[in-house]
Amino acid sequence: MHSTNFYRAFSSLLLALGLVLFLALPGCSPKNTFKAVFKKQSPYEKYRAGLKDAKLDQTALGQQWVAAGEQALQKPVPVTLPFKETGYFPANKPMAASYQFKVQRGQKVAVKVQTQGQEVPQVFIDLFEANPDNAAQPKQVAYADTTAQSLDYEIEEDLPHLLRVQPELLRSGQYTVTIETQPTLAFPVQGKDSRAVQSFWGAERDAGARKHEGVDIFAARLTPVVAAVEGVVTRVNVTPIGGKVVWLSDLKRQQSLYYAHLDSQLVQPGQRVAVGDVLGLMGNTGNAITTAPHLHFGIYRFGEGAVDPYPFVYQDRTKPTALKVDEKKLGSWARVAKSNVALRESPASSANSLLTLPLHTPLQVLAGSATWYRVQLPDGQQGYVTASLVESLDKPLQAVRLTRPADLLDASSEKASSRKSLPADTTVRVLARQEGYWLVKDAHGTIGWVSEDAAR
Incomplete structure (x- = not known):
């Protein structure tokens, strides 16, 4: 390699x-x-x-x-x-x-x-x-x-x-x-993460009269509510719906963050805050008086209005699947080990099948992801194959004797360049099969392609 x-x-x-x-x-x-x-x-x-x-x-x-x-x-x-x-x-x-x-x-x-x-x-x-x-x-x-x-x-x-x-x-x-x-934002409730979100964007409110323009994050009363970005506090007031609220300007992203239902507000308008600074304490003021303490967290884009805040605070805890294939095959030629193997668009069993590969189809292994190989066919088409269905070329499929002189080609095409000329009666070992061509190795260890007609 x-x-x-x-x-x-x-x-x-x-x-x-x-x-x-x-x-x-x-x-x-x-x-x-x-x-x-x-x-x-x-x-x-x-x-x-x-x-x-x-x-x-x-x-x-x-x-x-x-x-x-x-x-x-x-x-x-x-x-x-x-x-x-x-x-x-x-x-x-x-x-x-x-x-x-x-x-x-x-x-x-x-x-x-x-x-x-x-x-x-x-x-x-x-x-x-x-x-x-x-x-x-x-x-x-x-x-x-x-x-x-x-x-x-x-x-x-x-x-x-x-x-x-x-x-x-x-x-x-x-x-x-x-x-x-x-x-892109820090989580707005101290000691919590996106698993604490229990009510999401777009949920119906007031018997369907309006939609929920934010997410609700539940935690114990008086849990610190913190700045999710560095910014400036623009408003600290009380409203019938939000109760005790704080507005924080995020100029970098051209948006304002809205914190509602607080038990108490601990900042003043014009105050500059850093990520993690406490803005207030968790409560259930405003129209949340009959519910458990929670923070209504919203994002309002300048010139656009409310947007779903969940992607801004969602932390995906899934880790990429570790590589579970033979790395020695990377960069090498291999072949399909079974009949009717699906060449898929992406590394997933549910991915679209691009075509079906016959037994012993030659493949160049380009990469590996989890239990899949990304491969390239002799014609240049790429796709993914389950790694367990791919085998190395270490063991030849058979030995054949050429009945006439033939060129050992660098690709499975009549327009390919010749690596060397093989005389009649030369015995080669077949490593893989492509329609009309064999991938072979000669007695000197040189690998290339020969037409099947050369052995007829």
């Missing part, structure tokens, strides 16, 4: 050539260089621009790298958060991994990528928001810097989001990507 000496040498040559070309380009004067430095670009955009400046985007590998990044945005894997996957990026074949998921406004996406290998690559981590008007052009909303392989982003719209992870050229290595959600 490690890059070869050839790719290390070729990488160094390309980088040196790229530097020479970059410095020789007319457009790379100090003046233009300073302009590029101060132009706001993501690390991915800077790297891609560097490839173009050095003419490396005109090489086959450079073009494959650009295409891999663009294709990742068009064909992301749909996943449910929290999600964790471990995969392998090969040095000789540019690849990118991409994942699409749904997150509600008020939540924060937390992404972390860990890498390992002899030559750990720089990895570009970019987050996009789906474009309702043009699915082919998602909007970039966040990216990780080059010093930390992680990012946190507060969701602004209830739209699908897409994460792309791609390494630099000619560097191989194993990676693990973890995607989780977190609340």
Whole structure:
């Protein structure tokens, strides 16, 4: 799985050539260089621009790298958060991994990528928001810097989001990507969390005359009610419905937080507070006089009105499932171990089946998630297969003798390049079967593809 000496040498040559070309380009004067430095670009955009400046985007590998990044945005894997996957990026074949998921406004996406290998690559981590008007052009909303392989982003719209992870050229290595959600606000009741919410947004009130514009958080009377954000107290008053209330301005997010039914208020208008400062004590004033003590917590967006506060304070305590597959298969060829195996859209038994794979279909294992492998077929199609239905190529299926000369190809296609010529009467060991082709190993240990016609 490690890059070869050839790719290390070729990488160094390309980088040196790229530097020479970059410095020789007319457009790379100090003046233009300073302009590029101060132009706001993501690390991915800077790297891609560097490839173009050095003419490396005109090489086959450079073009494959650009295409891999663009294709990742068009064909992301749909996943449910929290999600964790471990995969392998090969040095000789540019690849990118991409994942699409749904997150509600008020939540924060937390992404972390860990890498390992002899030559750990720089990895570009970019987050996009789906474009309702043009699915082919998602909007970039966040990216990780080059010093930390992680990012946190507060969701602004209830739209699908897409994460792309791609390494630099000619560097191989194993990676693990973890995607989780977190609340954007601290919990407003001291010592409690979202499990204390017992009445939710939209519930009917006053025999259906109005809807509940918040959540109710239950706790013992006189439990401290605290600031969920750093902000300024704007109002401290008493109303018939809310009883003793406190309003806290959250200018960062352009919204106000509403605390109602307090037993007592312990702040004054104009007072600046930090996260966790006590605003008042839990009670049941106002129209909650007949109910148990609780806090009515609401959020009102500037220019929009009330929104559901639950995603803003919900803490998902689910942890991503640990990897339960054989990591030795990552980056290697394998084969289907049973007949009629489903290739699924995402790592879940309930996910859509893309197609059914025959026995001994060859697969390139790209990554693993829980008990699933993300695989790529010889034609480039990707999907997920249950790991228990995948076996290594260690044990050949059979030995066959070629009845005529044949080319040992690098892909299962008549247009593929030939690795070597095999004379008639050559015996090869069959490792896997693709329609019309065999994946074989010759007596010298070279693996490649031969047409089935060569043995007839």
